[in-house]
Amino acid sequence: MKAGMQKNKVRSAVRATTDHLVTGLAILATVLVVAPLIAIFVYLLYKGASSLNLAFFTQGPKPEGVAGGGMANAIVGSGVVLAIASILGIPIGIGGGIYLAEFGRGSHLANAVRFTADVLNGVPSIVMGIAAFALVVVPMHHASAFAGGVALGIMMIPTVTRTTEEMLLMVPHSVREAALGLGVPNWRSVLSITLRTASPGVITGCMLAFARVAGETAPLIFTALGNQYFSVSLNQPISALPLQIFIYSASSYDDQRRLAWAGSLVLIILIVLAVSLVRYVAGRGILKGAS
Amino acid sequence: MGVGIEVTNLNAWYGANHTLQDINLPIPANHATALIGPSGCGKSTFVRCLNRMHETNPIAKVTGSVRIGDIDIYTDASPVEVRRRVGMVFQRPNPFPTMSIYDNVASGLKLNGFHHRKALDEIVERSLKSAALWDEVKDELKKKSGASLSGGQQQRMCIARALAVDPEVLLMDEPASALDPVSTSKIEDLIFQLKTQYTIVIVTHNMQQAARVAEKTGFFLNGRMVEFDSTHKIFTNPSDKRTEDYITGRFG
Numbered sequence: 168m169k170a171g172m173q174k175n176k177v178r179s180a181v182r183a184t185t186d187h188l189v190t191g192l193a194i195l196a197t198v199l200v201v202a203p204l205i206a207i208f209v210y211l212l213y214k215g216a217s218s219l220n221l222a223f224f225t226q227g228p229k230p231e232g233v234a235g236g237g238m239a240n241a242i243v244g245s246g247v248v249l250a251i252a253s254i255l256g257i258p259i260g261i262g263g264g265i266y267l268a269e270f271g272r273g274s275h276l277a278n279a280v281r282f283t284a285d286v287l288n289g290v291p292s293i294v295m296g297i298a299a300f301a302l303v304v305v306p307m308h309h310a311s312a313f314a315g316g317v318a319l320g321i322m323m324i325p326t327v328t329r330t331t332e333e334m335l336l337m338v339p340h341s342v343r344e345a346a347l348g349l350g351v352p353n354w355r356s357v358l359s360i361t362l363r364t365a366s367p368g369v370i371t372g373c374m375l376a377f378a379r380v381a382g383e384t385a386p387l388i389f390t391a392l393g394n395q396y397f398s399v400s401l402n403q404p405i406s407a408l409p410l411q412i413f414i415y416s417a418s419s420y421d422d423q424r425r426l427a428w429a430g431s432l433v434l435i436i437l438i439v440l441a442v443s444l445v446r447y448v449a450g451r452g453i454l455k456g457a458s
Numbered sequence: 459m460g461v462g463i464e465v466t467n468l469n470a471w472y473g474a475n476h477t478l479q480d481i482n483l484p485i486p487a488n489h490a491t492a493l494i495g496p497s498g499c500g501k502s503t504f505v506r507c508l509n510r511m512h513e514t515n516p517i518a519k520v521t522g523s524v525r526i527g528d529i530d531i532y533t534d535a536s537p538v539e540v541r542r543r544v545g546m547v548f549q550r551p552n553p554f555p556t557m558s559i560y561d562n563v564a565s566g567l568k569l570n571g572f573h574h575r576k577a578l579d580e581i582v583e584r585s586l587k588s589a590a591l592w593d594e595v596k597d598e599l600k601k602k603s604g605a606s607l608s609g610g611q612q613q614r615m616c617i618a619r620a621l622a623v624d625p626e627v628l629l630m631d632e633p634a635s636a637l638d639p640v641s642t643s644k645i646e647d648l649i650f651q652l653k654t655q656y657t658i659v660i661v662t663h664n665m666q667q668a669a670r671v672a673e674k675t676g677f678f679l680n681g682r683m684v685e686f687d688s689t690h691k692i693f694t695n696p697s698d699k700r701t702e703d704y705i706t707g708r709f710g
Binding site: 339341342344345346347348349350351352355356359360363364366 | 541548554620
């Protein structure tokens with residue numbers, strides 16, 4: 168009897184220790200995940216915040232050696248290129264995801280599409296830039312904002328497709344049956360019921376893809392090329408934040424290197440703002456209490 | 459107004475599994491008909507053949523004829539047309555989770571391109587009243603999500619949703635099996651009122667429920683229909699020994 172109680176005491180002590188140990192490991196892992204993000208952000212604030220001023224957001228680059236200037240043209244350029252990329256990449260990506268989850272389930276074509284998407288996801292971004300160069304820049308005979316948008320748009324497709332597929336597959340079968348049972352045609356049920364039910368996850372996927380390509384530099388080198396002047400033309404070379412940061416970071420002028428730090432800070436803040444804004448707007452359309 | 463259903467030589471398969479064998483059954487208009495039998499006997503498959511939901515499963519197959527009113531649903535109409543005439547309420551409430559109560563009820567019409575605002579308002583109100591839910595939800599129709607209602611309310615909302623497209627037949631596949639006794643009795647009262655306007659086919663595991671709501675009862679066993687008669691006869695003096703064994707609780 169007494170021996171048994173003794174044994175129980177030992178066991179519960181072991182159990183408590185294990186519990187603490189595992190909790191501790193989980194906390195450690197969390198810190199390790201969050202720490203780099205915070206470190207990067209703090210370092211960018213330290214290096215870049217001092218160079219942020221009104222001119223940064225209103226002026227374009229100054230000639231080399233001249234102090235001042237900003238990245239207004241690069242911010243606008245990033246906006247233009249990302250808009251083109253989203254207009255191309257998101258509909259194609261969502262369409263592909265719908266095909267994989269709803270219409271092509273189990274077919275050879277669907278398996279091929281899924282495999283292609285996974286491979287595309289792993290293609291180095293510089294290769295994507297060369298591909299867009301061959302597909303768009305060569306036929307057009309010059310670099311352009313459109314070519315940059317195509318390169319980034321293609322990069323968005325696999326992420327959007329695969330998350331859309333996963334999210335659609337998570338919609339319960341009973342919800343599809345409810346729509347079909349009402350005499351709703353299948354295509355309508357897919358678009359208005361299944362996709363709508365999955366929309367929070369699909370939007371998250373789109374935002375992930377967007378945030379990823381927003382910081383891409385390599386695909387833009389051959390396609391958007393960069394531009395020292397203010398431009399919104401789709402047909403002309405255009406600047407973009409990552410490109411400008413890339414160019415300035417290698418500059419021999421202190422002033423330009425400081426601008427590169429500031430640009431990095433602004434790029435991160437703009438991505439966070441864009442993602443939050445889309446989530447907020449999308450979240451308002453969906454009823455509270457709905458899961 | 460409800461219409462009668464005439465089922466002739468109906469056979470159904472899931473893959474190689476012959477789940478329904480030679481079913482012949484006349485279902486009377488504007489009455490409630492109950493289908494009873496042990497799990498896996500084919501009664502759910504049977505109702506799913508009455509609105510062509512069975513064939514949404516890629517490995518499913520059907521032969522035979524089902525006449526609803528004056529049309530054969532397998533030769534004279536598309537599945538979509540059939541399902542508009544033959545509404546269905548499922549075992550578990552399945553509201554559209556992103557929609558308000560109003561949109562849930564109006565969904566069948568809206569998704570088929572009907573957007574007349576005033577008419578929709580009237581239809582939603584009428585359907586919710588028919589489903590005995592109006593008084594409980596009328597103040598937050600457009601504010602509250604359909605998924606935030608209680609299970610019993612959700613099921614009545616699903617009934618309202620089925621009624622809103624104005625079907626002639628209402629199929630109910632164990633509509634109260636996931637509900638508590640109070641909600642169950644509300645659904646049963648509802649079936650009593652609805653059968654004056656619709657032909658109702660209800661699958662149930664609960665024999666008292668069949669006895670309470672249905673004029674006719676069919677007993678299914680192993681994919682065949684053993685006996686079909688007035689509910690009173692089935693429960694007091696069945697002709698088949700297997701029916702008697704089942705209703706007296708000797709198996710199943």
